[in-house]
Amino acid sequence: MSDIKSMVRYGIVSAVYPERATARVAFADRDNLVSAELPVLQSFGLKNRSYRLPDIGESVVCLCPANDDSNGGFVIGSFYHDNAEPPTKSHDVSMMKFSDGTSLSYDRASHELKIEVKGRLRIKAERVDIN
Numbered sequence: 001m002s003d004i005k006s007m008v009r010y011g012i013v014s015a016v017y018p019e020r021a022t023a024r025v026a027f028a029d030r031d032n033l034v035s036a037e038l039p040v041l042q043s044f045g046l047k048n049r050s051y052r053l054p055d056i057g058e059s060v061v062c063l064c065p066a067n068d069d070s071n072g073g074f075v076i077g078s079f080y081h082d083n084a085e086p087p088t089k090s091h092d093v094s095m096m097k098f099s100d101g102t103s104l105s106y107d108r109a110s111h112e113l114k115i116e117v118k119g120r121l122r123i124k125a126e127r128v129d130i131n
Contacts, residue, residue, distance in 0.1 A: 003066045010061055011035070013054045013075075023054060023075050025062055038062060040075040054078050 011025035014034055022037035043050040054060055059081045064073030080086060087097035088105065095105035100118045107114075115121070 006066045007063055008061065009064055009073075010059065013056050013058045013060055016053050016056060018053060021051065021053060023060075025060060025075060035062070035064075035073070036071045038064075038073050038075050041077065
């Protein structure tokens with residue numbers, strides 16, 4: 001069990017590499033040792049692909065080999081910390097809210113998809129049906 005506990009690490013993102021979907025993480029409990037580039041886990045990565053990276057300064061959870069201080073592992077996700085609150089309080093709402101105020105949410109209880117964009121909205125499709 002102690003090996004598993006030593007594999008889960010909390011840190012702060014110190015750099016991101018968008019072209020490779022990787023990040024470096026500083027681990028305060030290891031004298032701010034900075035990791036090598038760690039892959040950031042995504043929801044999909046082969047035929048269907050998703051892409052989302054944490055921001056520099058964001059708290060993350062990493063899964064690293066038990067005997068490796070900085071060279072291996074993955075960034076497995078972020079969590080709300082400090083004064084950051086979830087963008088919704090409803091269990092029925094799935095939502096993404098961006099730092100500029102743009103948001104995308106779906107409420108499964110009311111069956112409402114809401115898109116609020118602070119800039120331009122572009123839709124590219126072979127066909128658009130509006131009912």
